[in-house]
Amino acid sequence: MKFCPDCAAPVSLQVPADDTRPRHVCTACGTIHYQNPKMVVGSIPVWMDDGEVKILLCKRAIEPRHGYWTLPAGFMENKETTRQAAERETTEEAGATIQLHELFSVINVPHVHQVHLFYRASLLNKDYQAGVESLAVDLFSEAQIPWDEIAFTTVSHTLRAFFQDFASLKNGGHFQLHEHEVKPMLQTPL
Amino acid sequence: MKFCPDCAAPVSLQVPADDTRPRHVCTACGTIHYQNPKMVVGSIPVWMDDGEVKILLCKRAIEPRHGYWTLPAGFMENKETTRQAAERETTEEAGATIQLHELFSVINVPHVHQVHLFYRASLLNKDYQAGVESLAVDLFSEAQIPWDEIAFTTVSHTLRAFFQDFASLKNGGHFQLHEHEVKPMLQTPL
Numbered sequence: 001m002k003f004c005p006d007c008a009a010p011v012s013l014q015v016p017a018d019d020t021r022p023r024h025v026c027t028a029c030g031t032i033h034y035q036n037p038k039m040v041v042g043s044i045p046v047w048m049d050d051g052e053v054k055i056l057l058c059k060r061a062i063e064p065r066h067g068y069w070t071l072p073a074g075f076m077e078n079k080e081t082t083r084q085a086a087e088r089e090t091t092e093e094a095g096a097t098i099q100l101h102e103l104f105s106v107i108n109v110p111h112v113h114q115v116h117l118f119y120r121a122s123l124l125n126k127d128y129q130a131g132v133e134s135l136a137v138d139l140f141s142e143a144q145i146p147w148d149e150i151a152f153t154t155v156s157h158t159l160r161a162f163f164q165d166f167a168s169l170k171n172g173g174h175f176q177l178h179e180h181e182v183k184p185m186l187q188t189p190l
Numbered sequence: 191m192k193f194c195p196d197c198a199a200p201v202s203l204q205v206p207a208d209d210t211r212p213r214h215v216c217t218a219c220g221t222i223h224y225q226n227p228k229m230v231v232g233s234i235p236v237w238m239d240d241g242e243v244k245i246l247l248c249k250r251a252i253e254p255r256h257g258y259w260t261l262p263a264g265f266m267e268n269k270e271t272t273r274q275a276a277e278r279e280t281t282e283e284a285g286a287t288i289q290l291h292e293l294f295s296v297i298n299v300p301h302v303h304q305v306h307l308f309y310r311a312s313l314l315n316k317d318y319q320a321g322v323e324s325l326a327v328d329l330f331s332e333a334q335i336p337w338d339e340i341a342f343t344t345v346s347h348t349l350r351a352f353f354q355d356f357a358s359l360k361n362g363g364h365f366q367l368h369e370h371e372v373k374p375m376l377q378t379p380l
Contacts, residue, residue: 001195001196002195002196002197002198003193003194003195003196003197003198004193004195005191005192005193005194005195005201005223006191006192006193007192007193008192008193008198011195018322018323021267033195034265035268036228036229036265036266036267036268037229037266037267037268037270038226039226039227039229039305075224075226076226076227076305077211077226077227078225078226078227078300078303079300079301079303080227080300081298081300081371082296082298082305083298083369084300102367103296103367103369106272106293108271108272108273110268110269110270110271110274111269113268113269115229115266115272132208177292177293177367179273179292179293181271
């Protein structure tokens with residue numbers, strides 16, 4: 001941010017009175033422009049295929065991570081709830097009709113100022129189809145998941161936690177809320 | 191938003207190609223300036239007093255809701271995690287030392303573009319003190335909670351859910367994740 005969105009004067013980075021962090025403050029009107037993390041919200045659409053659990057993934061048609069697979073998810077919009085965001089993104093990216101269940105994962109990605117939320121969901125039929133942001137949409141069993149082609153760490157972590165919890169069900173386990181933090185990738189050592 | 195934060199030219203509200211919602215788009219450089227919900231994160235600091243559960247509340251020294259009581263909470267900052275935000279706000283507003291436990295409530299407030307998260311926490315000692323944004327900080331049993339003077343619906347909902355879950359513990363119940371949506375207050379009928 002270089003200019004004030006309210007009055008177009010230059011902003012400067014300074015710590016306002018009663019604050020402890022540098023903020024973008026307008027040099028003319030004095031407005032403080034706070035910047036805060038964004039939420040990315042999605043679903044884990046589940047289809048039971050002859051007793052085998054399968055998950056609906058989307059192949060990304062957009063950057064970042066064009067061509068990689070992801071759970072349907074995207075930036076939450078103003079005026080909607082987290083559940084509405086999860087359903088909207090699943091419709092937009094996968095053309096899928098789902099029933100949402102509990103919140104399953106809350107994954108912080110502080111180095112990019114994001115928090116990712118994924119809800120468990122039941123896929124209600126197989127009439128899914130790729131939206132404009134997807135190249136393809138398909139169902140994958142645990143053995144079929146293209147682990148090396150998953151777009152984001154938040155998605156691979158959520159998928160692994162899902163299959164782990166699902167496997168525990170037959171021994172009396174249950175789905176839990178999974179909290180996790182993704183750290184920046186380390187540089188390759190020289 | 192009236193002017194582009196990148197180049198100071200006027201922005202106009204328009205639906206970009208491949209989008210479905212009006213966005214603030216710069217009339218000169220074309221940058222799309224998205225606006226998304228913000229997260230408010232806090233804690234439920236618990237103190238056990240001779241077997242009775244008490245919660246630490248802060249009396250607000252700032253608007254909105256000056257003079258009303260709240261759980262320690264505030265806007266999540268860039269570069270931090272939700273847990274770090276909960277701990278920071280508890281330190282800043284209540285001078286309290288806590289140990290964080292599980293995420294307890296996720297409350298959507300879509301009409302103000304916010305999602306509120308509260309974590310259960312143990313207050314580790316009674317050396318708390320009001321920060322600059324608080325007039326007072328005090329412990330309240332369920333019977334002592336000033337229900338008519340609670341600052342925000344998200345806080346009263348979280349407190350009621352907490353006491354309900356806590357009461358269930360002696361019958362084999364447990365703390366659950368509580369999801370809720372706050373609707374705008376209806377106008378008083380004429």
